[in-house]
Structure formats: C-alpha cells, structure tokens
Amino acid sequence: MLYWIYLIRNLTRNIRRTLLTSAAVALPIVIFVLSTSVISALNSYLDNAAKQMRLIVTHKTSFINPLPSGYxxxxxxxxxxxxxxxxxxxxHWLGGKVENDPRLLSTLAVDKDNLEACYPDYHFTQEEMDAWHRDRQAAILGPETAKQFGWKLGDRITITPSLPPYTPMEFHVISTAEHASDPVTSWIRLDYYFDALKEHGFHGDEWIGFFVIKCNSIAGLDHYxxxxxxxxxxxxxxxxxRDEKSFVNEFIAQQxxxxxxxxxxxxxxxxxxxxAAMNTMSMNIRDRINEVATMKSLGFxxxxxxxxxxxxxxxxxxxxxxxxxxxxxxxxxxxxLGSMTIPVIQALDIPLLVCMKAVLIAVGIGILSAxxxxxxxAKLNVVTALRYLE
Amino acid sequence: MALPLFYSWRNLLVRRLSTSLTLLLITVIVVVLAVLLSFAAGIRQTLKNSGHRDRVIVLKPGSTAESTSVLFPEETNLLVQTPGIRFDPSGQPLISIELCIQTSLPRLGYQDSFANVAVRGVDPVAFAIRPEIQIVEGRLFDSGALEVIVGEAASKRFGNLKIDGEISLGRLGNRLYKVVGIFRANNSSFESEIWAPRSMITTAYSGHYTSSATIQCIDESQAQTAINYIKGPSVKLQAQKETDYYQELARTTRQLVVLSVILIAIMGLGAVFAMANTMYAAVDHRRREFAMLRTLGFSRIAIQLTIFIESLLTCLVSCIIGLLIGSAFIAMNIEQDFISDVSFSSLTYQLRMTPTIMISCLILACGVGIAGALAPAVRASRIPILEALRKA
Structure with missing residues (x-):
C-alpha cells in the first residue's frame, strides 16, 4: 500500500508536469484512435464484402466500358x-446530380428482378420489395444520401443522371436501405432508365455497365x-x-x-x-536523483x-x-459529430475495441519511454549521487 | 537590455536530452504536415497547369466530367460559329473535338493493381490549341495509324507505356496500339493521359459521338462571350473556362487539406504541451539564475524574451530538419496516382514542396514554440528575487 502511495505522491508532486504530459500523450492517442478507426471501418467494409460471396464482372479493358446486356x-x-x-x-452507373446543387450522387440503375437475391445482407422488407416491383420509378436510397439531401420515404425526387439522357428523371423513394453496407449508393430500376434513354433518342439498352453475381459457396465463387x-x-x-472485396480494394488503393x-x-x-513521455520521465528522474540514491542506500x-x-x-x-x-x-x-460525413468512408464509428487497443498502446508508451x-x-552510483546532495 | 542569443543557445545545450527529445517530437509533426500537404499541393498544381483562362471547354449539360459527357456531331458542328474564337493562319477555327475514354493498365510497383488511364482521341488541331504538348522522345502518331503517344507521367507510372510498348484499346479491346512517342505537357494532367488519333479511337469504339470540345478564344474576355453563346439557345451546351473546370476537379483536395489541418492541429496542441513541459522544467532549474539576472538589472521582459528565444530556437531547428526530411521523403515518393471520383480516371501527380507548405510548417513550428513558452516565460519573469536568492 505504502508503495502505491509513494507512486501516486510522485506523480502529484509536480501536478502541472503530470497534467501537461498526460495531455501531450492524450492528443497523439486521439489521432491514433481516429486513424485506426478509419482503417478498421475500411477493413470491416471489405470483410463484409468478402463474406457476401459476390462477384463483379466488368469489361476487361476498363470498368467504364459497357458489356452487352445479353451476357x-x-x-x-x-x-x-x-x-x-x-x-x-x-x-449501370448513372452518378447524378440534383438541380442547383453541386454535390454528386452515386446512383446505380439495376435489374429489378434479382436485386434482393444479390443483396440479402440489405434485409429488404416484403413491403419494400413489393413497392420496388410495382413502381417503375422506385428508388432505394443509400441511408447517408437520404440524410444528406433530406429525403424521406414516400418523397418524389428529381435526379439528373450524369450520363445520357442527361435529363431530369423523377423517382419515388420506396426505401432508405437501413442495413446497407454502402451507405451512399442509391438504386433505381434499369427498365425505367432504359425507357428514358429510348424516349430521348438514345439507343442503349443493349449495353450495361457491369454485373453482380451472387454465389452461395466459396468454391462456387472461385469456380465462376x-x-x-x-x-x-x-x-x-x-x-x-473479381470478388467484391478486390473490386473495392482497387479503388481504395488509388485513394x-x-x-x-x-x-x-x-x-x-x-x-x-x-x-513526450520520455522527456517527462527523464526530467522526473533528474529532479529526484537524490531521492533515488537515498532509496538505494536504504536498501532498495x-x-x-x-x-x-x-x-x-x-x-x-x-x-x-x-x-x-x-x-x-x-x-x-x-x-x-457522430453523424458527420467524411470523405471515402462516410460515417465514422469509433469501436470500443480500438479505444481499448489505444489504452494498451499507452501502457507500451509508458514502458518504452521509461x-x-x-x-x-537503476545503475545510479549511490555515492556519486549523494555527494551532490543539495 | 536583452540577454545575448548565445545565452539561450548554451542553455539549450546544457539540457541535451530534454532539448533533443522535444526537437525530435516537433520535427516529426513538421514532417507529417509537410508530407500531408504535399499530396494536395501536387494534385492541385497538376490540375492548375492543365487549365488556361482563354480556353473554353464544352461538355454536355448534366455531365460531370469529360468521361461522362457525350456530344454528337450535330452539336459540335454548331460550335464553329462561336464568337471570340481564334483562327489559325489558314483560317481554320481553333476548336479541338476530343473523345475521352479509358483503359485499364497495371500500376507499376503494385501487384495486381490496375489504374483507369484516360485515353484522349485528338485531331491535329489539339496540338495547335495546346502548345505546351512537347514530344520529348520518339515522334507524333500518324493520323491514320494504330499509334499513340503517352504522357511522361503515365509512362513512368503504368505498365506497357514505354516506346514500342503495345496496349489494347477500344470497346472491343482487340486492337493493339503501338506507343511511338512520349510527351510532356508542363506537368499538367494531360501527362497522365494517352493520346491517339481521334479517327482511330472513334472506330475502335464503334461510336460516332465525342466527349468534349476545347475552344481557343482570342483572349480571356472573349472567352466569356463564347461561354454565353454556347450556353445560349443556339447551342445549348455546357461551357466553362478550362481553369474553372480543373478547379472543380481539384475539389477533392480541399477535403484532404481540411483533414490534414485538423490532424496537425491536434498533434500540434500535444506538442505545445510537451514544449511547455520542457520549458517549465528549464525555468524551474534556473530560478536562482533568473533571480540573479534580475538583480543584475535585466528586466522581466528580457527574461521572458530569453525563454521565448530558447523555445523558438528549438522549434526553428526542428522546422528546418523536418522540412529537410519531408523534402527527402517527397523526393523519394514523387510519382503518385489517384483515381478521381468525378472522372473515374487516374491522375498521376507529383508530391510537391511549395513555399506555402514551407510557410505553413514554419507557422506551425513557431506557433508551438510561442504557445509552449508562454506560461513558463511569465513564470520565469515573476520569480520572487529575494526568496530565490535566499535558497542559494
């Protein structure tokens, strides 16, 4: 007990120094926690992508080249x-913008019939799927996008795609995909988009951006x-x-x-x-060099x-x-701040595990710096130290 | 009277361990700031070099970049009558109609990583509008041949882009184009691109559309006239000065700068605390010394000044070392590429150490130095003389 009192007394004898050092250690740890959280968010996104056993088929020359729909x-x-x-x-990627708003949307036009089968992890309700099949103008918004633009279930929204036909298209919000692993991307129906293309004199329904394939086993994934x-x-x-994880990784590696x-x-x-901690500890020991010498001469x-x-x-x-x-x-x-959006990953979650890791790292910092x-x-020569006793 | 600079310097040397630890700490923060900002500066400079105020870029209304824009011949034909356009000596209007597509190429130095490199199909007029394009190796392509020229940055960064290298282009990806030349373009984003004869690219993609048109105007004021005309009812296309277009593409870097500043502000605050700690210790050790100096007639201000100078000296040395290390790092990792979330094409850029970055680092270091020394300096100047001397 006495031992611990001595330790705490040592830390509180120069309270200002202790506080300043704690702060000087705390602030870098804040950054450590933030950056590790971003890494872990990216990793969990990628792990989820890998778990879903989906393949992405794009054109070999460039993912921006279209493929024949018949594939x-x-x-x-x-x-x-x-x-x-x-x-x-x-x-099919459409991008999209809202009139008089510089923000870019990430919108995909998708085959209506297989969306649910490809994305079971989005846990669409029966009602949502009924509305999706019933309404040609249905839109499933990414939850983050819905929040940013203030769109709610049942809203009629107008989006101008960044690709032909470049004309405003109206959609009905039927879901804000609460379980989406990608909180930004919104989905609309491909048949509605193709009709809009034809209406404006573009022919394009024979071409499509890419395919998503859902497999039910790792062996199947590798085979296909x-x-x-x-x-x-x-x-x-x-x-x-390639599998969804490698596809997403290709983008992240280039960001x-x-x-x-x-x-x-x-x-x-x-x-x-x-x-910072090493500086303080060396100052502490220098200040107490006599004390250390005394302790050693007492038999410690x-x-x-x-x-x-x-x-x-x-x-x-x-x-x-x-x-x-x-x-x-x-x-x-x-x-x-928790609802703030930041580039690349959208909403940042600070996992408790990362915080615990940070405290462990702080233990390590304590050991290394001391x-x-x-x-x-420890190697202090008692006689020399006591000779300079003030 | 102020205390000599030498006094501060010698004092720093007395506390070698403490000084060097503080120095190291601030150096690391300066390096981090310099490197973080060099990314944004590199991208911005590259995009800035691409735009000229007297050139107007025409896209389809609603599209966000050249890569998502589709223009038809009946639309681009209307541009010939644009007012304010410059003509070449033979009387041809300087309008470059271009087709932008992309091809996937391996990134050098990475395994299994591919970049989406932009391919620009151009006519000879493109070179008249962009005199900054200089062939530095090999020759220009022949208009009717399956040949391309490659930007110097792209050729260093992506696979198969050396002279005599072959790349497959086209929607079908089944045509091999030979690299016959390497060009430089004043470090602009064009150096990240592959340029090919437009006729050959158009047929390879079996389409009759183009992506954008670039118009060389007589001067900057005429550019605005041209923009108004093109946006007007007779053409109805989207037009903006090249400078504005590239500035918009550089928007991503703003987020990067904001993020860097927040990170560095937090780390900088930590450094202020560490610095204050060091300076407090320095002051506490020299209570008698300061009391003596006061007795000799040095003013409180002189004492405060000497503390500030000690702190600033440490920070300035850190700043210089930090900038040197930062520059060395930047020089070693100079070629970078990144994929734009607007155009989906890879932009090759160089990390850059700019005067702004140096000044930012200097401000950071001085800020840490001053803020860290503030409280200790006040403390030093307020040492009760008699009490401090009595303990001597």
Missing part, C-alpha cells in the same frame, strides 16, 4: 439449376470467377471478374493508399507520444527502483491514453 443470360446458363450461382444482376472470364475470352467484349498511410500516421503519433534494490520508475511512467501514460481514447469515443458517440530513465536510476 446476363449466358452467365445464368453456366448454372441453370442455380446450385452455386444464385443470381445475376446487371448494373474463372469460368466467366473463360466463357467470354474469345468474345469481342472480354470480361474481368491515397489510405489504409497504409493511416497506419504510418498512427505509428508516428505513437512515436510522438513516446518522445536496483530492480525495485527500475520497476518503480517504470510503473510511474505507465500510470502517467495510461491516464493520458485513457483520456485520449475517451475524447474521440465520446465525441463520436454522444455528440452530433526504459532509459529507469535504467539510469
């Missing part, structure tokens, strides 16, 4: 009994990834098939290589915290001095780490 039936014919290949859904590309290898429009660079940033912040072993300094540093850093983890956790869970001062204290 859908050829792909379906690969597994006529739907044993492993559950559903094929054609999709190869089989589809082999099927179309000698066609005028060869395909490139400043975010996961890798954030990991570098996170480790740099840890380094900064170590520097070098090891116990070493451990004592280490524990002091750990307590100092953990208090900083705890505050540093609590700030982002609190901000994103209990304030409007190693040198603690070693100095």
């Amino acid at each position: 859908r039936y050829k792909i379906e014919a690969l597994d006529p009994e739907r044993k492993e290949l559950t559903a094929v859904c054609g999709m 990834r190869r089989a589809i590309d082999e099927l179309f290898a000698n066609y005028p429009d060869p395909t490139k098939t 400043f290589n975010l996961p890798r660079n954030l990991a570098i940033l996170a480790s740099l912040t840890v380094f900064v915290a170590i520097m 072993s070098s090891r116990s001095v070493f451990v004592q300094i280490l524990i002091e540093s750990m307590m100092l850093c953990v208090s900083g780490g705890f505050v540093g983890a609590l700030i982002p956790y609190g901000l994103f869970h209990w304030t409007p 190693l040198w001062p603690a070693w100095l204290g």
